[in-house]
Structures are given as C-alpha cells and as structure tokens.
Amino acid sequence: METTKDIHLSRRQRCNDSPGEFELGPSLRILSWRDPILDRHGFPVSSEYAELFWLPTLGPSVLWLLRRVSSLLTRVNDSVTIESELLGAMLGLKYGKARDSLIEKTIRRCIYFSVAKIVGSDSIAFKTSLGPLSQRQLDRLPEALKALHSKCSPQDLSARLMREELQAKKLAMTLVQMGVANDEIPSELEVLNFESDVAARVATSLL
Numbered sequence: 001m002e003t004t005k006d007i008h009l010s011r012r013q014r015c016n017d018s019p020g021e022f023e024l025g026p027s028l029r030i031l032s033w034r035d036p037i038l039d040r041h042g043f044p045v046s047s048e049y050a051e052l053f054w055l056p057t058l059g060p061s062v063l064w065l066l067r068r069v070s071s072l073l074t075r076v077n078d079s080v081t082i083e084s085e086l087l088g089a090m091l092g093l094k095y096g097k098a099r100d101s102l103i104e105k106t107i108r109r110c111i112y113f114s115v116a117k118i119v120g121s122d123s124i125a126f127k128t129s130l131g132p133l134s135q136r137q138l139d140r141l142p143e144a145l146k147a148l149h150s151k152c153s154p155q156d157l158s159a160r161l162m163r164e165e166l167q168a169k170k171l172a173m174t175l176v177q178m179g180v181a182n183d184e185i186p187s188e189l190e191v192l193n194f195e196s197d198v199a200a201r202v203a204t205s206l207l
Helices: 036-041 048-058 060-076 084-091 102-112 135-139 143-152 159-177 182-191 196-205
Strands: 027-032 079-083 116-120 123-126
Touching: 027 060, 027 084, 036 159, 036 196, 048 060, 048 143, 060 079, 060 084, 060 102, 060 123, 079 084, 084 102, 102 116, 102 123, 135 143, 159 182, 159 196, 182 196
Parallel strands: 027 123
Antiparallel strands: 027 079, 116 123
C-alpha cells in the first residue's frame, strides 16, 4: 500500500487546467465551486480569518475577487455571467484586450492557489469558503500573525480535524484516479490511518 507521501499530486495536476491555459474573454461565467467539507466547516471568504491569515498568502486582489464573486453568487444562486471589464472595475483592476490584464492575472492567481478552477472555455468556478492554512503557509506568516493564529482559531472548529479531512479527500480523489472503486475508498483510507468516520464522510462526498 502506498503511503501518504507516495500518493501526491502536484498543484498543476490538481487543477483541471493550468493557469497558463486560461484567457479571459469579454465576459465570464462565474460558478460556485461546491465542496461539502468546506461548506460545512470552512471559513467564508468574507470572514476575519480569511482577511487576517489568507490575505498574506493570496494577496489582496485575489481575496477581494473571491469576496465579490461570493456576493454575486449569493444573489443569483450559484451561476452568473458578467462582463470582464465590469468585474475588473468592481475591484479597481484594469481589463483590456491585451493578454495579461490585471483582472486576468488575478483570476489566474486564483487558479494557481486552487481557490478557483476552469470548468469551460469561458467559465470559472470559485470557492466561497476556505480551509485553515496549511503548516507550510503558516510558517511563511510573520511571527506576530503566527501567534495570533494560534489564539484566534474558533473554539468550535478543530483545525487539526479539518486538515485531516481535507487531506483524506485529496487522497481519496487520487485513489479514484488510480482506479480504486468508490466502495473501497473507506477501507483504503483506514489503512492510511484515517479515522473510520472521516473515511466514510469523505467517500460519501465523492458520490
């Protein structure tokens, strides 16, 4: 049985398409990227957690884009088409016909950090909730923010358990790509030392 380290996908492999293949047209169809785990346990992109701890990693333009998208999707139930120039104007980001306009770069950055994914030639799905920072991301924060992070995590949310569930989901998706049947996923995850209830929830989310 392969270990956790053996079953690893690069950032490029985890995305449906690479950011370099995305080119923003005159309009963009925006969709909601549903994730049962994040929807249940995650931090909304408008939360203080996202502003304090995700902003230094994603950058302000990405976080503002996620917040604007979340607001738009809340009003129109998971799908909206908007002119690219208008979307850029909402964020103070220029959109032009030339490739690599500011709004296009921001969307590509969303894809790079896996908070958005390409779902069609003119469609992007965005996450509206974020998980806790990974240990690697935490290590890159200034010391003052690291200390604040350890004190400000909500009492009703165990970051450790959520990280475990997110990791289990990534591994489950990898196992599916390797040809493992859905009904075998729970037992395979238990072999990798995940709790049975976590394994069962993750397997159900893949159906």
